Amino acid sequence: MTLQPQSVATNQPEGEQPVIRVRDLVKTFDRRVLDGVNLDVHKGETMVIMGGSGCGKSTLLRHLIASLRPDSGGIELFGQDLIKLDHEQLDNVRRRFGILFQSGALFNSMTVGENVALPLREHTSLDDDTIDIMVRIKLELVGMRHAVHLMPAELSGGMKKRAGLARAIALDPEILFYDEPSAGLDPVTSAQIDQLMMDLAKKLGVTTVVVTHEMDSAFRIADRMAMLDKGRMLKVAPRAEFEAIRDADPTGDFTNDLIRQFLRGDSTGPLTSRRKNSGYEEDILDAAGM
Amino acid sequence: MGETEEKPDFVFNRIGRRALGGFYYVGGMTLLLASAVTWTFRGLFTRRVSFRPQALAEQMIRVGVKSLGIVILVQTFIGIIIALQMEPALAEWGQQAMVSNIIGVAGFRMLGPIITAVVLSGFAGASIAAEIGTMVVSEEIEALEAIALNPVRFLVVPRVLATLIMMILLTVVADLMIALGGYVAALTVLGPTVHQGYWDRMSTQLMFSDFYTGLIMSGVFGLLISLIACHEGLQVKGGAEGVGKATTMTVVYSIVAIVMAAVVFTAIFYVFVWN
Ligand SMILES: Nc1ncnc2c1ncn2[C@@H]1O[C@H](COP(=O)(O)OP(=O)(O)OP(=O)(O)O)[C@@H](O)[C@H]1O
Numbered sequence: 001m002t003l004q005p006q007s008v009a010t011n012q013p014e015g016e017q018p019v020i021r022v023r024d025l026v027k028t029f030d031r032r033v034l035d036g037v038n039l040d041v042h043k044g045e046t047m048v049i050m051g052g053s054g055c056g057k058s059t060l061l062r063h064l065i066a067s068l069r070p071d072s073g074g075i076e077l078f079g080q081d082l083i084k085l086d087h088e089q090l091d092n093v094r095r096r097f098g099i100l101f102q103s104g105a106l107f108n109s110m111t112v113g114e115n116v117a118l119p120l121r122e123h124t125s126l127d128d129d130t131i132d133i134m135v136r137i138k139l140e141l142v143g144m145r146h147a148v149h150l151m152p153a154e155l156s157g158g159m160k161k162r163a164g165l166a167r168a169i170a171l172d173p174e175i176l177f178y179d180e181p182s183a184g185l186d187p188v189t190s191a192q193i194d195q196l197m198m199d200l201a202k203k204l205g206v207t208t209v210v211v212t213h214e215m216d217s218a219f220r221i222a223d224r225m226a227m228l229d230k231g232r233m234l235k236v237a238p239r240a241e242f243e244a245i246r247d248a249d250p251t252g253d254f255t256n257d258l259i260r261q262f263l264r265g266d267s268t269g270p271l272t273s274r275r276k277n278s279g280y281e282e283d284i285l286d287a288a289g290m
Numbered sequence: 291m292g293e294t295e296e297k298p299d300f301v302f303n304r305i306g307r308r309a310l311g312g313f314y315y316v317g318g319m320t321l322l323l324a325s326a327v328t329w330t331f332r333g334l335f336t337r338r339v340s341f342r343p344q345a346l347a348e349q350m351i352r353v354g355v356k357s358l359g360i361v362i363l364v365q366t367f368i369g370i371i372i373a374l375q376m377e378p379a380l381a382e383w384g385q386q387a388m389v390s391n392i393i394g395v396a397g398f399r400m401l402g403p404i405i406t407a408v409v410l411s412g413f414a415g416a417s418i419a420a421e422i423g424t425m426v427v428s429e430e431i432e433a434l435e436a437i438a439l440n441p442v443r444f445l446v447v448p449r450v451l452a453t454l455i456m457m458i459l460l461t462v463v464a465d466l467m468i469a470l471g472g473y474v475a476a477l478t479v480l481g482p483t484v485h486q487g488y489w490d491r492m493s494t495q496l497m498f499s500d501f502y503t504g505l506i507m508s509g510v511f512g513l514l515i516s517l518i519a520c521h522e523g524l525q526v527k528g529g530a531e532g533v534g535k536a537t538t539m540t541v542v543y544s545i546v547a548i549v550m551a552a553v554v555f556t557a558i559f560y561v562f563v564w565n
């Protein structure tokens with residue numbers, strides 16, 4: 001059975017350059033985690049990346065923020081090839097995006113306020129009073145102004161994420177990356193974060209890339225969606241197309257059935273039968289020492 | 291694979307891999323040192339990168355204040371121990387007054403720096419490794435990089451400088467405490483032959499070179515401890531367990547490195563300075 005990645009759907013009207021362009025990205029750790037990934041994200045759109053646990057979503061995100069270097073392939077942000085940039089140029093690119101990590105990744109030795117202030121203090125020449133005001137504005141935006149003097153250890157999971165988001169938007173980024181923003185949150189807090197992401201995307205025109213498992217959230221916020229499977233981009237398409245696949249009946253088309261199973265969260269389908277069939281007998285025989 | 295049939299080349303492979311691992315480790319440390327030095331100079335001499343004296347002060351307090359009490363305690367006892375150990379042997383030759391000379395030389399040249407370094411590798415080294423390791427696990431290091439802040443500049447430089455400076459300052463304290471410990475033993479146990487003229491004999495015996503070679507060594511120890519701690523911390527993989535391992539290995543590697551450096555520097559000073 002072949003799982004060729006479909007050609008990247010670029011039904012974005014403008015002939016404008018994509019803000020993020022990933023080409024044939026390959027990364028191998030112990031095994032090949034990313035296996036020729038292609039992805040374009042256009043200015044102002046919200047791209048949701050989905051996929052099973054361990055399929056390489058976070059690894060892809062780490063490449064986009066230049067925290068990992070690819071084995072081969074290209075990554076362009078704002079038209080600049082990340083691989084060719086030196087440290088200083090890379091830092092200039094980094095100032096133009098923000099990222100919310102899965103755990104929030106607040107600096108535990110600093111208060112919430114200091115966390116948000118840090119990028120401002122290090123990368124702008126604003127005076128302390130102005131920075132203080134900026135910090136309060138950003139925290140107000142995520143509903144965390146009351147927590148300005150708290151330490152990260154005193155915050156709940158949802159508060160950590162919101163504080164992390166305030167830090168991510170401190171420098172008014174043009175791109176925002178989110179790694180599983182609603183994982184581990186209650187439905188209401190999760191919906192609030194979704195609303196926040198949409199506000200930032202729609203009101204400020206921030207280009208948004210979200211990795212998520214939560215399908216409700218994904219369909220709420222996405223303009224386009226991408227399905228990653230075993231290190232390959234299975235499908236990149238507008239939200240409506242994914243909705244159509246989700247709501248249709250099984251067709252026998254392997255790719256679509258696989259996506260459908262994932263979107264619906266069914267316990268049976270191509271995803272699970274593939275998992276079951278792979279090397280099961282060999283495993284058992286191996287374990288028996290035969 | 292069978293348990294008993296371990297082929298000889300397999301053993302050599304293992305030795306080879308160990309040696310290679312050692313080279314990589316030293317290489318990694320050297321790169322870290324180079325990077326820390328580069329960022330220190332950039333901090334001092336370019337306007338775009340601020341030096342962050344506040345972070346340095348924080349780290350100096352953290353490294354120094356915590357260790358000061360233990361250094362004073364341990365080094366006073368070391369002074370007492372040497373005095374009590376040496377006196378009977380010297381008495382055989384009627385030279386018990388020389389206790390003070392021996393304490394001066396042994397303390398200032400070696401015991402002051404080396405025992406302070408061991409204390410500091412337990413206190414500062416382990417806590418730096420645990421702190422940075424925890425930051426790796428909780429994605430804080432990646433977060434730093436993502437907001438365009440270099441972890442070496444931001445975390446390693448203040449910790450290395452603070453440990454270096456505090457190591458030297460604490461060694462000065464340690465030297466004095468060893469001398470004082472010996473004096474206490476002389477006053478309370480060893481009697482007037484030893485304690486009368488104790489300080490005079492020590493200051494005639496000691497040369498300035500005894501003092502500064504000790505401080506050079508302690509600076510090197512401070513550099514080793516902090517670099518190993520940062521290196522171990524930054525290399526942490528796999529959660530809390532990894533942090534624990536980094537902490538332990540920091541202390542182990544530090545002590546090995548301290549002793550190896552002590553041998554090398556003692557040999558150098560023996561040939562070029564003390565003769
Ligand atoms: N630094 C690394 N070293 C070795 N292997 C790694 C590293 N980072 C990720 N991997 C491996 O790559 C694979 C993909 O990991 P990744 O974190 O990208 O998955 P994911 O899609 O984000 O999963 P999840 O939904 O569970 O977060 C995993 O099998 C993981 O073990």
Ligand SMILES: [Mg+2]
Nearest residue numbers: 057058059179
């Ligand atoms: Mg992940």
